[in-house]
Structures are given as structure tokens and as C-alpha cells.
Amino acid sequence: xxxxxxxxxxxxxxxxxxxxxxxxxxxxxxxxxxxxxxxxxxxxxxxxxxxxxxxxxxxxxxxxxxxxxxxxxxxxxxxxxxxxxx
Numbered sequence: 001x002x003x004x005x006x007x008x009x010x011x012x013x014x015x016x017x018x019x020x021x022x023x024x025x026x027x028x029x030x031x032x033x034x035x036x037x038x039x040x041x042x043x044x045x046x047x048x049x050x051x052x053x054x055x056x057x058x059x060x061x062x063x064x065x066x067x068x069x070x071x072x073x074x075x076x077x078x079x080x081x082x083x084x085x086x
Contacts, residue, residue: 001083006044007033019045022080024073026053026066035063047079 003019007029017031027043035041039055043065053065 001080003045003079003083005029005046007031007035008042008044009035009039014044017043019043020062022076024067024070024076026056026064028062028064030062032061033063034058041065045079047082048075 001020001022003022005017005019006014007017008014015031015033017029017033019027020030021028022045027045029043035055035058037055037058041053041055043051043053045051048071051071052068054068056064056066058064
């Protein structure tokens with residue numbers, strides 16, 4: 001799964017990221033960004049209302065994000081189903 005999305009943290013400009021894993025509880029993002037474990041971010045993922053998340057872990061251009069409020073499972077299924085398979 002590769003979903004183009006945006007990450008916003010504090011007063012910094014949004015950064016393009018790729019969601020490589022998505023569950024109702026959170027997601028994995030990858031890209032050219034730096035973020036600290038425990039930071040609060042907003043994620044704009046197509047098909048899902050902007051979501052506040054906390055960084056659970058971060059390592060070399062990848063991070064695990066835990067949504068503050070989970071996404072409905074059927075919404076995750078719809079978003080994942082809309083992603084072209086390569």
C-alpha cells in the first residue's frame with residue numbers, strides 16, 4: 001500500500017509523506033522528514049478526515065503514528081481498496 005499524504009507538525013509547513021501501512025489505530029509513514037518520538041502531528045490522508053496522531057516511533061525517514069481517535073475499519077478498507085495495486 002502506497003498512499004500519498006501530508007504531515008503537519010506545529011507551525012512547520014506541511015510535508016509530503018507516503019503511508020505504507022494503515023489500520024484503524026494508526027499508520028506508518030515514510031518520506032524526507034524529521035520527527036521526534038512523542039510529537040503530535042496532523043495527517044491528511046485522502047479519503048479520511050484530517051487526523052491528529054502521536055509519533056510512536058521514528059527511525060531514518062519512517063515513523064509509526066498512533067491516531068488520537070481511531071478511524072472506522074470500513075473507512076480504512078475503503079481507502080485501502082481505492083489504492084492502485086502495482
